[in-house]
Ligand SMILES: [Zn+2]
C-alpha cells in the first residue's frame with residue numbers, strides 16, 4: 001500500500017476489510033494477480049491447474065495449481081468494455097480502440113499496416129440520426145427554443161421540448177436499424193466512388209478498396225450516431241497504393257452523395273398503431289480530411305484516435321439508461337432512470353410485440369441499438385482480438401521466462417490444463433485496493449503514452 005491518503009474517505013466497514021485483506025499471508029500474491037488484471041473491478045475467479053510435460057520423455061517441466069494462490073483462486077480480468085461496470089477493463093478497451101484506429105491512420109509496422117497509409121486519402125466522418133422532434137439544446141445563439149440559456153451540465157439537455165409529440169418509437173426504431181443503415185451506406189459509397197472514377201463496380205474492386213473503422217456513440221437525446229475513419233487503399237488493401245484518381249476530395253464528395261441517396265435508407269413497415277417509417281441519416285453530416293499533422297482546418301491522426309477511444313466505453317449510459325439488460329420496468333424506478341430514457345425504454349417494450357424479430361425489449365437498455373460499438377472493414381487495421389492475443393502472448397512469454405521454459409522448443413512441450421469457474425468480484429476492501437492499483441497503472445501508462453506521442457511528433461516533424 002503506497003498511498004494511504006487514497007483510503008481516507010472509506011467507510012469503516014470497507015477500511016476494516018481492507019486492513020484484513022492487507023494482513024492476510026497471501027496479500028502480495030493477491031496484489032500481483034490484481035496488477036495483472038490491470039486493477040479489474042470484477043475479476044473472474046478460476047480454480048485449476050496447468051502441467052507442462054516434455055512430449056518425448058514425459059518429464060514434468062512445470063506444474064502450476066491455484067491451490068497455492070490466495071483463496072485457492074486465480075483472478076483474471078473481466079474484460080468488460082463499459083466504464084460503469086469496470087473502469088480498469090474499459091480503460092484497456094479504450095486503449096485498444098485507440099491503437100486500432102491509430103494503426104489504420106498512421107500504420108503500425110508490428111501489425112502489418114505500413115506507414116504509407118498516411119499518404120492514402122482518409123477522412124473522419126460523423127453520421128448523425130435524423131430528428132424525432134425538438135429537444136432542449138445550447139445553440140450558437142445561446143438561448144434554447146424554450147427561452148432558457150441552459151448550462152452545459154443541465155440534465156434537461158437532449159430531452160424533448162414536448163414529450164407529447166416527440167417520436168420516441170421512431171427514435172428507438174432508428175437505433176435498432178442503424179447497423180443496416182450503415183451497411184446500405186457502405187454499399188452506396190462504393191457505387192459513388194466508382195461513378196466518380198469512371199469505373200464499373202467490378203473495375204473499382206480491382207483498383208481500389210474502401211476501408212473503414214467506426215464507433216457508435218449516443219447523443220444526449222438517446223439517438224445513436226457513428227464516427228468513422230474512411231480510407232481509400234489500393235486493390236490489396238493498406239499495403240498497396242491507391243489509384244491516382246483517389247483523393248480526399250473525391251472521397252468526401254462520394255460520402256456526401258451516398259448519405260443523401262435514396263438507396264441509403266431503411267424502411268420499417270406499419271404495425272399496430274405504428275406508421276410505416278423510412279430512415280435516413282440526419283442532415284448534420286461532418287466530413288473532414290485527416291492529416292498527419294493539422295494545419296488547423298483538418299483533424300490530426302492523434303486527435304481522431306483519441307476522440308474515438310473516448311467514446312468507445314461510454315455506451316448508452318450518458319443518457320441515464322441502465323448498463324445491463326432490463327428484466328422489468330420497475331427496475332427503472334429503483335435506479336432513478338430519468339424521464340427521457342425511461343420513455344425510450346418503454347417505447348422498446350411497447351414495440352417489442354409489433355416488431356418481434358427486432359428484439360427491441362432485449363436491447364431496451366441500449367435504447368434499441370443492437371449493433372457493435374466498434375467495428376471495421378476487414379482491411380482497416382489490426383483487430384481488437386489481435387491486440388488481446390498479442391497481450392496474452394506477451395504475458396505467456398513472461399511466464400515462460402519466469403518458469404525457465406524459454407530454452408525449450410514449444411513443440412516439445414505438452415500442456416495439460418483444467419480450469420473451473422469459481423465466482424467473481426471483490427470484497428469491499430479488495431475493491432478499494434483494486435481501484436488504487438488501476439489508478440496507479442493508468443497514471444504510469446498515460447505518462448508513457450504521452451512520451452511516445454511526443455516522440456512520434458518529433459520524428460514526423462523531422463520528415464517534413
Ligand atoms: Zn474488469
Ligand SMILES: [Zn+2]
Pocket residue numbers: 135136137144145146147148150
Ligand atoms: Zn430548453
